[in-house]
Amino acid sequence: MANKNLHLPAIRGQYKYNEPMKNYTWLNVGGPAEVMFFPQDIKDLQKFMREKPQDTDVFVLGGGSNLLVRDQGIHGVVIKMSGPEFSRCVVEDGFLCCDAGMKNFNLKDVLLKNQIGGLEFLCSIPGSIGGAVKGNAGCFGSSMSDVTDRVSVMDGAGNIFTVSSDQLGFDYRQSHFPSDWIILKVWLKYEKSTVADIQNKIDAQRQYRLDHQPQGIRTAGSTFKNPQGFRAWELIQKSGVAQLKVGGAKMSDKHCNFIENDGTASAAEIESLCDQIIWTVKEKTGVCLEWEIQRIGEGKDN
Ligand SMILES: Cc1cc2nc3c(=O)[nH]c(=O)nc-3n(C[C@H](O)[C@H](O)[C@H](O)COP(=O)(O)OP(=O)(O)OC[C@H]3O[C@@H](n4cnc5c(N)ncnc54)[C@H](O)[C@@H]3O)c2cc1C
Structure with missing residues (x-):
């Protein structure tokens, strides 16, 4: 399936051809991506977006925890932002600024270290911060729309800009923003808390999942949305x-x-x-x- 004549730009990161998507999805199914691109950093991603042929199909993969990739695979380029340049998280001017490729599970240590509350719910949702924004992920009464202040975005032409939360069109388990936008960074609102409170919340939420949801099995979370008024x-x-x-x-x-x-x-x-x-x-x-x-x-x- 892979077409090495796609005339893709020279990059510092890595291209992989015919890469089985089953290795990148929680459901562990999915045929090959024609090309997978692992940018080294934001500049590398920007060069790719600016120089790729205009008709190249691009799909941004997060943690693969909300995806069913079909058996014949994906045409075009799947972008995977992983590695240290896409996984940082710092406290900045009263917000927690997280790179889109950061795993939600890794938030726990940051919250405890900085005594940051209000984001515990996110620590139990598989996947990445970017994927959480895209799907307005949520649980235990909170969702990304409640805690997102603004995001840094790259569009299909490689332009980078910042948009506020209300420009993301958040809705129940979805958002509505241009399909060529790649989330790069997210500024999250938080409240000060204590180590004990944060740890208790995380433990209680973990226990709830252990008691009520399948563990250690290939799944992708809730399969269907709860229709209005029903479960x-x-x-x-x-x-x-x-x-x-x-x-x-x-x-x-x-x-x-x-x-x-x-x-x-x-x-x-x-x-x-x-x-x-x-x-x-x-x-x-x-x-x-x-x-x-x-x-x-x-x-x-x-
Ligand atoms: C065991 C289990 C429990 C779960 N529990 C919950 C839950 O409680 N609440 C909940 O909401 N979900 C839950 N989920 C579903 C899933 O974890 C979330 O939807 C998660 O936010 C998906 O993130 P991801 O990084 O894995 O995205 P992916 O599955 O990789 O991608 C999902 C979408 O996000 C887009 N995307 C990813 N990164 C970016 C980016 N940087 N820029 C633009 N678009 C991007 C992709 O293109 C795709 O459209 C659960 C899943 C599992 C397996």
Whole structure:
């Protein structure tokens, strides 16, 4: 699938061709990315964006925790901002300024060290800060829209600028901003707290997940959004499809809105199981479930 004649610019980072996306997604499925680009730093990313052929398809990958990549893979270039230049986090003028590639899990140490409260919820959400902004990630009563002050963005032409939170079009588990924007940095609002309070909150939230959500298994969090006035898991249970299986894909016994891959499922099997659930829930309850997991790449429907 890889086309090494894409005429991509010379960069200081790394290109990888035909890179299996299953290695970068929590669901552990997905065919190859035609090209994966690991920029060395922001300047390197900017050079790439400025010099790439205009018709190059670009997809920005975060932690891969909210993605179903289809079996035939992804055309174009998948950008992965990882490494120290994309993972810094500093207290700056009363805000916590995090690079987009930073893992949410790594926030915990920063919060404890600086006695920063109000961001504990983010420490338990898999993925990166950039992905959390894009999906307006949230849990335990807080979401990114509550804590984001502003973000630094690079557009498709390589221009870098800062926009305020209200320009991101935050909504329930989504945002609405131009599709060529790459989030580079996020300034988060916080409140002063104590080590004990922060640790207690993190521990309680961790325990809640251990008790109520599948652990140590290939999943991507909530599969469907909660429709207005309903809970997706209740609709799935009520419709009698919580036990459905397609190949190696099934809904979790612990939380039937979490899909599980037993290690053998293909993306097509996962998608097919979810489609069956959507149809049945619609037929039995009249409510149409909407995917929370983002599906990308070539396969089932194309
Ligand atoms: C076990 C488990 C539990 C979960 N619990 C929760 C939960 O409680 N609450 C919740 O909201 N979610 C939850 N999720 C889902 C997921 O963790 C979040 O949606 C997360 O914020 C996705 O971030 P990511 O970096 O993995 O993004 P990815 O999955 O890699 O990408 C998601 C989207 O973000 C875009 N994106 C990523 N980085 C950037 C960037 N720098 N600039 C522009 N766009 C970008 C991608 O292009 C893609 O469109 C859970 C997932 C798992 C596996």
